[in-house]
Amino acid sequence: MEVQWVLVCHGCLTLLIVVSFLCGNWPIFQNTPIQRIHHFITVGAYDYFLRFAMFAFGNRGRDAVLSVEYHCCDRPNPVLQVIYLAIIGVTYYFVVKSSFIYVPGYYLSEVHRYTSFLAVGVGVLLFLLTSFSDPGTVKAENFSQYMVAYPYDNILYKEKECPTCKIPKPARSKHCSICDRCVARFDHHCGWMNNCIGEKNTRYFLAFLLWHFLLCLYGAAVLGLILAGRLKELKVIYILTVYYEIDYSFSSLAPHVIQWLVGSYNTQILLMVFLAVVSLLLAGFFGYHAHLSGKVSFIDKWDKALEKFMEHEALLQHCISEVHRYVTGSSQLPTFKWQDYKNWKRKLNEARASAAALKARISGMTGERKPPRSKWKAFFQRSPLEDVEVVVEDNIYDRGLFGNLYEIAFPLSSRSSFLGGKSD
Ligand SMILES: [Zn+2]
Numbered sequence: 299m300e301v302q303w304v305l306v307c308h309g310c311l312t313l314l315i316v317v318s319f320l321c322g323n324w325p326i327f328q329n330t331p332i333q334r335i336h337h338f339i340t341v342g343a344y345d346y347f348l349r350f351a352m353f354a355f356g357n358r359g360r361d362a363v364l365s366v367e368y369h370c371c372d373r374p375n376p377v378l379q380v381i382y383l384a385i386i387g388v389t390y391y392f393v394v395k396s397s398f399i400y401v402p403g404y405y406l407s408e409v410h411r412y413t414s415f416l417a418v419g420v421g422v423l424l425f426l427l428t429s430f431s432d433p434g435t436v437k438a439e440n441f442s443q444y445m446v447a448y449p450y451d452n453i454l455y456k457e458k459e460c461p462t463c464k465i466p467k468p469a470r471s472k473h474c475s476i477c478d479r480c481v482a483r484f485d486h487h488c489g490w491m492n493n494c495i496g497e498k499n500t501r502y503f504l505a506f507l508l509w510h511f512l513l514c515l516y517g518a519a520v521l522g523l524i525l526a527g528r529l530k531e532l533k534v535i536y537i538l539t540v541y542y543e544i545d546y547s548f549s550s551l552a553p554h555v556i557q558w559l560v561g562s563y564n565t566q567i568l569l570m571v572f573l574a575v576v577s578l579l580l581a582g583f584f585g586y587h588a589h590l591s592g593k594v595s596f597i598d599k600w601d602k603a604l605e606k607f608m609e610h611e612a613l614l615q616h617c618i619s620e621v622h623r624y625v626t627g628s629s630q631l632p633t634f635k636w637q638d639y640k641n642w643k644r645k646l647n648e649a650r651a652s653a654a655a656l657k658a659r660i661s662g663m664t665g666e667r668k669p670p671r672s673k674w675k676a677f678f679q680r681s682p683l684e685d686v687e688v689v690v691e692d693n694i695y696d697r698g699l700f701g702n703l704y705e706i707a708f709p710l711s712s713r714s715s716f717l718g719g720k721s722d
C-alpha cells in the first residue's frame with residue numbers, strides 16, 4: 299500500500315509543478331502558493347543560481363552564466379526544439395514499452411499500434427513545418443506587397459519605419475529582436491519552434507496545438523481502454539465480488555479497483571495523468587491564440603479612449619460655461635476652455651516623455667542589478683503589448699472569429715488579389 303501512496307504523491311507533485319509552471323501567472327492563482335512556485339521556477343531559481351555563481355566564481359562566473367543565457371534565450375537556438383523532440387520521443391517510447399503488449403486487447407484492435415505511430419509522426423511533421431517555414435518576413439523586396447495586404451488605419455497603426463530594418467512597417471507587423479527581422483502580422487517568437495509565429499505560419503502553429511491536443515486525448519483514451527480491458531480480461535470484478543465477497547456496487551468496488559490499478563499499472567496511470575494535463579493546457583493555448591488572432595493592443599485603445607473622454611469632457615465644460623454666461627449675462631470667461639485642454643494635453647505628453655526617458659535611464663543604470671526576467675515565459679506568452687489585448691470596436695483588423703481563422707488559413711499577402719497589387 300505504501301508504494302501506491304508514494305506514486306500518488308509523485309503524480310500530484312508532478313501535476314502541481316506542471317500547472318504552476320505553465321499557469322501560475324494566471325489571475326486566478328494570484329497570491330496563492332501556485333503563483334509563488336511559478337515565480338520560483340521562472341525567476342527565483344535562476345536568480346539564486348546567478349547569485350551562487352557570483353558568490354562562488356566572482357564576476358567571471360556571473361558573466362559565463364549570463365553569456366549562456368544570452369545565447370540560449372536571446373538568440374535563435376534549437377535547445378527547446380530538442381527538448382520538444384525528447385519529450386514526445388520519450389513519452390511515446392514509454393507508451394510503447396509499457397502498453398503495446400496489451401494491444402490488441404479486449405477493447406482495442408491491433409490497428410492502434412500503427413495509428414499511434416502515424417499520429418505522432420503527423421505531430422512531428424507539423425512541428426517541423428512551423429519551425430522551418432517562413433513566418434512572413436518583411437523585406438525590402440516584398441514590403442510593398444504586405445503594405446497592400448495590411449494598410450494603416452491611422453488609429454491603431456500609423457505610418458512607421460522599422461529603425462533596424464530601415465523599411466516601412468506594414469500594419470500589425472513587428473520587429474523580432476531575437477531573429478532580427480520584421481514579421482508580418484507578428485504573433486510572438488516561439489522558443490519551442492525557434493521561429494517567429496507570424497502571418498504565414500500561424501496556421502501551422504494552430505494546427506500543431508490542435509493536433510497535439512487531440513494526440514494527448516487519444517493517448518489518454520487508449521491507455522484508459524487498455525486498463526479497462528485488463529480489468530475485464532483478468533476478471534478483477536468477478537474475483538473481488540466472488541472470492542473477496544465485496545458488494546457489487548460502485549462505491550464498494552471503486553477503492554479496491556483503484557488500489558489494484560495503481561499497484562499493477564502505475565506507469566500507465568502516470569502517463570494518463572500527464573497526457574490529460576498536457577491536453578488541457580494545449581486546449582487552453584489553442585483557444586487563446588485562436589481567440590486573439592484578430593485583436594489589437596489594449597494600451598493603444600486605452601490611450602484613444604482617454605483622449606476621447608477628455609475631449610468630450612472639455613467640450614461639455616465649454617458648453618456649460620457658455621450656457622451659464624448666456625443665462626447670467628456674465629462677461630466672465632469660461633473657466634475651462636479648449637485651450638486649457640490643449641495645454642493640459644501637451645503637459646501630459648511632456649510628462650509621459652520625461653517619465654519614459656527617466657525609466658530608460660534607471661533601467662540602464664540598474665541593468666546589472668535588476669532581477670532577471672524569466673526567458674522561459676517566451677514559449678507560452680505573447681509579446682508584452684499583445685498580452686493585454688481586448689476586443690476593440692473600431693479595430694478594422696478584427697474580422698470576427700471565423701473571419702480571423704480564415705485569414706490565418708489563407709494569409710492575405712499570399713492571395714492573388716494582393717500578389718498583383720504591388721504599390722511600388
Ligand atoms: Zn525590423
Ligand SMILES: [Zn+2]
Pocket residue numbers: 474475476477478486487488493494495
Ligand atoms: Zn523571432
